[in-house]
Amino acid sequence: MTYRPVAAMPADTTRIPLWPLPLLITLLFVVAAHAAYLLSIQGGHVPACMPYTEGCVSISRAARHGLGNHLFRLMVIPCAVLHALVWWLSVRWLHGGRAMLLLGVLSAFALAVYATFLGTEGETYRFLRRYGVVVYFGFGYLAQLALMRRASLSHALPASTIAGMSWIALAMLLLGVANVAAGLFVADPAAKDRWENVFEWWLGLLMVGWYAVLAWGWRRQGVSVDLKPHAPM
Template sequence: MVADNSRIPLWPLPLLLTLLFVVAAHTAYLLSIEGGHVPACIPYLDGCVSISRAARHGWGNHLFRLLVIPCAVLHALVWLLAARWLRGGTAMLALGVLSAAALAVYATFLGTEGETYRFLRRYGVVVYFGFGYLAQLALMRRASLSKALPPRLIVAMSWISIAMLMLGVANVAAGQLATDPATKDRWENIVEWWLGLLMVGWYAVLAMGWRRQGLGVELKSRDPM
């Protein structure tokens, strides 16, 4: 017989994912400023440094790796749980897990030198954002069709996705139109910071949805008698 039931809520997982990434990126930047590796500015407005450069040197690099690699594990776990929650979505799950793996690759090789490592870092960034974005769209579609989330949360997620798409389009346009390399770099840096914030902010909205739905894992212990 079941002697004790305890339920573990799932909503803290996507919320923790968001917090880990935000703390990792911003704390690494502050440590890099203190170490004299990067200039000080408001990167969301000035674009003086990219997330990658902000976390590439010294203690900032160590801290970033320490926090972002577990963050990548949480990414994968959230997508596994999302597929079970929505009872399907093979493509969504594959995209989400590949995005998580790309984030782990990016964090692992950040700060290393060499053409191969540079390719892996670039691959990690592109696949993380690209596949992660597609996985988010797939989840919103399935959650909307199955009414698994309240409409206003779907709307909030959709606005975040639209903002990410607009930033991506603007970044491509700026790359084609900007003639000054420094201006192009600043704009790309600004876009990277905002895209990173919006990408993980989407998971915070998902956490709100899971909390409202009361999703959890039930642990059962059985009486040996």
């Protein structure tokens, strides 16, 4: 993996930019969640509202039924594979970070488990879905912090990119704190559910939005892989 200028490349080398991969994570997840919600509304499975402010439905419930469930799983499972690939490439790009890789891959695996069992019934499946979400957000957040630290120390990303990532990370932390506070201080169960749903939608958007900022940084730095043609025997 390299980010050399094109002029420095051998004439027979094909350069493949990597920034579309993290950007595709953002697009797949955002489209999957919102398209599934619209299909569930059309199917009469969930109420219609603005989930980012009214919290009438969680992401999980929005994608649990009918065609929306199939679409969500069809898009999010490849999204989980892209997560793992981006973390593997990040370790090669930053020349290290095994803990970051482990956290990122476990987060990706948890997302795949969550999407696979979404819409199924039974205590075991509910456990897998619940802890799939917790591990995805928790381990994914820690992996993002680790990448930001390594990229900042090695000057592998522009300061503006690190700043954008940092603001997103701070917003996710504040949302997590607000979610805990709502659980402790909001007495009405219905109101508590609405707040948790609002926080979930925003947290999901911020989590995958972080990858869009990474894509922007990789594009600015020209992060790529170089493919050389096979030499005949």
